[in-house]
Amino acid sequence: MEEVQNEFSLVGIKDKAASETIVKPTLSTWQSVWHRLRKNKLAVVSLFFLIFVVLYALISTPLVSQNSANQFNTNSSKYKNLPPKSGLPIPGWDGKIKQPGSSESTDVYDQNGVDKNYILGTDNLGRSVAKRVTVGLRISLFVAIAATAIDLLIGVSYGLFSGWMGGWIDTIMQRIIEVISAIPNLVVVTLLAMLFGSSIWSIILAIALTNWTGMARQVRNLTLTYKERDFVLAAKTLGESGPKIATKHLVPNMSGTIIVQIMMTVPAAIMFEAVLSAINLGVKAPTASLGTLITDGQNMLQYYPYQILIPSLVLIFVSLAFILLGDGLRDAFDPKMADE
Known part of the structure; x- marks a missing residue:
């Protein structure tokens, strides 16, 4: 019996102090989010792709101007449809x-x-497609980001105030959102085009006036949930004002949802701008945007398909990257996705 017992050895933690050692490193909220996000390969690829696209749009601003993208030689046809x-x-x-x-x-x-x-060819007027796609991408991104920034400002402020006040004020504010949501976007765009003309700023204003309701509803629902939490009650007990509680406690706790909502709003705004430009309610020629480039390429689809395929692929890839990154961020900000 003693010989059999000697064949076994004690395994596991032998030191009590070792059992109390924290094996996993302590991570902040944003470090934890990045730790989960980088496991999603599509989201990481989309993130770096969008960083490249934004940097390219910024760097190309002094190099490729709107005027250079619109220039063409009317006396010669040898540069047309290359x-x-x-x-x-x-x-x-x-x-x-x-x-x-x-x-x-x-x-x-x-x-x-x-x-x-010409690396991407020329159009039916001899203009460089590469230059026009660069300018069009820049304009589409500017319209989408500017409209999303306005949506963020209006939606978050409106949702915070509605959820924080509650009661009959919240009821009236939500009915206003329902009325605004019932108005078709195309009607708003048409009215603004009649008042201010078809321009970049009218498109930004049209998107901003109609798309902030989704953000406001998300923030309002989260505000109703968080304002009953212990940390908010403690802040009230300490005498902090409502605006300070909102900016110091509520907004940081709902930042994940806000970021995900932004990632979904930007591609929707890009597609909306492209559709408006395609139906002649958006950016007017000769100004280039992805929508106008797709519209111009429709007439040449049978003989010169590259003129519509190139801006269409740019629009698809940029929109898809925002959507994939938004899906990845949604999972990364979800506490249920944390490692056990």
Whole structure:
């Protein structure tokens, strides 16, 4: 029996102090969010893609102006409808295309005597598609981010005040939201276009006037929940004012939901601007936006499909990146997703 017992050894924690040691490092809220977010590969790729897109839009501002994107030579047709050419023998990107009435692909650059490569080709007026897509991306992002910032300011303030006051004030404010939500966005855009004309600022104002209701409802629901929590009651007991409690305690606790809502609002605003420009209620020609570029490329779809495919792909990728990042942030801010 003694020989059998000697074959076994004690395993596990032998020191009492070691059992009280914290194995996992202590993480702040934002560190915990990043720790969970980076496990979502699509969200991380979308994050870096959007950072690249925003930096590209900012850096290209002094390099590619609106005027340079609109310039074209009316005395020469050799620059019109040139296909994309990268200088490399890549199919579809080598300057060759089937022209109307031809059954074989020809090098349009050599045929027209063009010694300059247009990496994304040119449109029917000889303007560089790369420059126009760059300017269009910049305008679409500006419209979406500016409208979302206004939505954030109005929606968060309205929702905080409605949820904090409660009672009949909250009831009246929610009925106002229901009335605004019942008005079609297209009606608001049309009225603003008639009053101020079709411009970037009228689109921003139209989006801001109609899209803040979703943010206000989210913030109001969270305010109704948080204002009964112990930390808010403790702040009231200490004599803190309502605005201070809202900015110091309520907004930080609902920041995750607000960020996720922003990530969903931006792509919706980008798509809305593109649709408005496509139906001639948004940015007017020759100003380039993704919507106007898609509209201009519709007439050339049969013979020059790249003119509509390139801005459409840019619009799809940017919108999809915001949506994927929003989904990743929603999971990252969810405490239930924390590691056990």
